[in-house]
Amino acid sequence: MIRRVVFVTFFIFIAAHAFAQAPKPVEIRKSLVRITATSQEPDYKVPWNPGAMSVGVGAGFVIDGDRIMTNAHVVSNARFIVVEKEDDPQHYPATVQFVGHDCDLAVLRVLDKGFFQNTRPLSTGGIPAIESPVSVYGYPIGGERLSVTRGIISRIDFQTYTHSGIDSHLAVQIDAAINPGNSGGPVMQDGKVVGVAFQGYSGDVAQNVGYMIPTPVIRRFLKDISNGRYDGYVDLSLTYFKLVNPAERRGLGLPDNEQGVMVSSVSSAGCSFGILQQGDVLLTIDNLPIASDGFVQLDGERVEMPEIVERKFKGDKVKFDILRNKTKQTVEMQLSGNWPYLIQANRYDTPPRFVLFGGLVFQPLSKNFMDAYQVDDMRLRYFYNFFVTDEIFKSHPEVIVLSNILPDPVNAYLSDLRFQIVDDINDKKIRTLEDMAAAFAQKSDYYVIHFVGSVRPAVLERSAVERARDRIIGNYNVQREQYVEGGLK
């Protein structure tokens, strides 16, 4: 299935003429904010380039503490942000105070405090009932000014948040039209915010399917940042298998009571490592029984087990009753994030990391990298797809790829090594981009680069590299030769 999701904020529609009559004032006018962000998308193919500029429009709303809430994707990679409110001609510059790319939410500050005069902060409600009506406010395409659409709650379910592309959280589907420019706008019911409009399907895939971020996710974000830092979601970093098969249940020594799921794998980079192991049966989580299909009963609702962890924060604890080798045990663990997953997440607000040496461009493997290069190389695709499951991160915390070659006499015979993964340089293992930069900084007559799965090295003579340096920088307009800060781990 191809899932095409648009949450495009990149349309600016210029009205041909002003309306003769202003619309009737509504309460929401005091809370709604129009956000115009000028952003620069990093260029992973030419990593020293500043990237192409684009301007996008989205919505936001005032919350307590003189803050504006919107979607992370409205202000990602932003260089300059301007906010406007209804009934005020002035444009106010704003900055991002906190951004959660894993939950697609952000909080903005406005430098001029006068902005918040006569505004009314909105408060959040609960999860609205299925079939109940909601109103969506924002600045979607089709005009310049405030727009309202109405709809009902269609479905409440876990969804992939396309902004990061890897995180799944609770999301609420509504049938009100959500269009480019609605992003970040409040979804209201009974005068309270019940969600933030954030993504939908393109019209040629599905009709009237829009999604909003529900209040549990919003509240969690606000609570997470209340200590002045966004830590992000925590994760058990394990996979589990539903225990529906009777033989499997008996094989594991379980009674026929439809309870328990089996731990399939435990990531060595996560908080369950050393506490849970493959084959353990999880019976309860924080004293709530886990059904054999992985659901638990929480506040009168059946939710999937990870939802318990979703609501927790870094450093919080979670307790399991388990069955290990047919013996009951209780284990507890302190929750943390799981960094290896981030290799498959979209990254924002950070320049592409790279090292350039002798016209060879080395970059760490990442989602943005794969999107930019569309690599066919089988080994590289394996390292990317199985980085987490096969724990490739243990030997290669970063997978450093010879991603590009700027043709020059110094590298004239190396073109067939493109997209190979660096194993060592001068017999020193390369585990991170920092290792790479350090290896090239070390003085040596030869730089002998070995690649994974191949004995043939790339050999660069220092004298030749030094002679080529200015030539390459000049010919290819290289603005800088490396950027190594900000690794995943």
Add this chain to the structure above:
Amino acid sequence: MRAFRAILIAIWVLQTAAGAAEPTPKEAPAPEEQKGSVVRVNSTNQAFDFSRPWSKAAPFSRRGLGVLIDGNNILVTAELVANSDYIELERADGGEKTTATVQVIDYEANLATLRSTNPKFLDGMQPLETTTDVKTGDELSVLQLESNGTPVSTKALVTTVEVGKYALEDSGYLMFRMSCPLQFRENSFTLPIVKGNKLAAFLMRYDSRSQTIDAIASPVIQHFLVESQHDPYRGFPRAGLGFSPTRDPQLRRYLKLRDADGGVYVNQVDQNGPAAKAGVKEGDVLVAIDDKQVDPDGNYLHPIYGKLSITHLTTTEVYSGQSVVMTVVRNGERQQLHVELFRRPIEDYAVEPYTIGKHPHYYILGGLVFQELTRQYLREWGANWLKDAPQRLVYYDRFQSDLLPAKRKIVFLSQILPTEDTVGYEQLSNLVVSKLNGRDILSLDDFAAAAKNPVAGFHKIEFEEDPHEIYLDAKQVEEGSDQLQKTY
């Protein structure tokens, strides 16, 4: 899962050259002496269905021309008769028919010999000799038959002589590339190409847009025919090494190579292959094979064909059991190694690169279908199988020599035939098995043996990946096996 007929490669069918219909002056009636050497070969083939290993795919037929080589033996391409159920010979002059059987078939070299079941059938026909004297710029003739049996010959200009890819991904042998405006006729597989009155090549692929022919070259045909006399047929040998060029002056200085030495960098040596057995090591620089100097790109100078890949020297110029002397430079010193060449049997690969003409191995345990991984299975995902097939299996196939010890096979759960025993397992597929009932699984034979010994009334199946372990009730599996066969 998208199931496709297992075919060797995608582009071997001659396409109708629409628009090329106007008569071409290069076409002419074939000379008298060749008429009596070709025979129509109609083959009905049926490939095994690797996604349902107990069944065969729908039959299809292929037609081509065979060449009489001696007595009762007809030479054709292997593609024509791959997975054949029924082969029919038809005389060009009279139209009489008889059946034939495959004598020797080599899928790697894409050649096969057939024998007529009626010894008298080919009486009066003239065997065709082969010639290796073909140079770039020569004009050869491609033979075809009109539907009424009249032979037609089309001129083809030899543009390139090189080692190129044959029908299978891994096999490369000498190939004649020709430029030729060929019209589509009913015989689409195996067309003989002659020089004068001698067989020079066999058409293997024709691209109607660029009007180019890739043809099996006569040295390959001769090698096959000579080897066919040997019982058992041992195939084309391989040195079992991979190499890369040493043109880069920085690399040459680092390796302390003299410019006069040429040579290629040995990048990979097959475990237990001829090169490995002779002591060739990864990192050696191969500078000569016998008295032939190897240039930095891996070519040598052939007396007739000019620059050719050294692959030709170790696959086609020598026969299995013969030796070559490889001169390598290791740590700046020259060494001479005697490499006895042989072909690595297909069964020796962890993942068989091709499986043609034989049943895929499989084992069904309580509705769970287990198979040994073959590339033929991955090809069921179609032309784009490298990207579309399950990636872990593709990865095992692609890097088997790095990843897998010799003799290890990959046993995997290919699919589920839903029964009561498999409730909750429906979503599982293409999972590599590590253990069954506590026993390491290195082959399907291991699996079958371990399936005889359930532990405490259960079959415990362990996978290399999620969910890592599942259970089947041994008694239920036994009771259910008849029912399973009836339902599916």
